[in-house]
Amino acid sequence: MNIAIDGPVGSGKSSIADLVAAKLGILHLDTGAMYRAYALHVLRSGADLTDGEAIARAGESADVRVQYADGAQKTMLGEEDVTGLIRTGEVSLAASAVSKWPAVRRRMVAAQRELAKTADMLIDGRDIGTNVLPDAPVKIFLTATAEERARRRYVQQMEKGDNTPYETVLAELNQRDRQDMSRETDPLRQAEDAVLLDTTNMTIDEVVAAIVGIVEDVYGKQ
Ligand code: DC
16 A cells, blocks of 8 residues: 655645544655665765755765654664654755755665565655655645744744744744755655645544545545
8 A cells, every 4th residue: 555645845745644644554764764864974974065066075975764663654874763853943944955966866776676576555745746656646735824834833842842933943844945945856746646635624633634634535444
């Protein structure tokens, strides 16, 4: 079983994907975490984030791996578990910056296709339905207005003790949207055969139920 979920920053992909995967009893592969781990490695090397060749060179030694412990994804750089280190604003922007380079994407996409073969998986990202798994039987494109996505991110960060102002969160989100949608290689866009879910006025439970319904229409009741 392969379920592809794509969408912009703050569309709720990660949390919704976790809930849907748990309901269906399958694994959730968060591909953004792989770009984040790669970006952390590049940041540590001090490479210039606007220089594609420097990024590719620094990234050659990036050993990005994904493991599962009790069904939860652990994102690794070699033997180091970086799951807890890749959610900062700095790594978010760096991940968006490095992910525009074709050499980086080639490596990540190849690793994601291999992982997708190993188990029933729900995979979330930006280019899963369009590029990583163009034949996935279920494709969902999640979105919401930029203001609503920024509001969700702002509340989430406040709960974690991060007091970044709403205006800054919205500006960073708009910057990442622009970068993710305008890059030449595999930009964020809805696959023609993806189901569009605008979650602006939906609760998490409603979104989860809608996706499970779509999966059951394709694969039957799980
Ligand atoms: O989903 P996320 O915010 O954790 O992703 C971090 C960055 O990685 C995002 O700004 C764009 C990039 N990304 C990508 O280019 N392709 C994917 N399949 C997943 C993420």
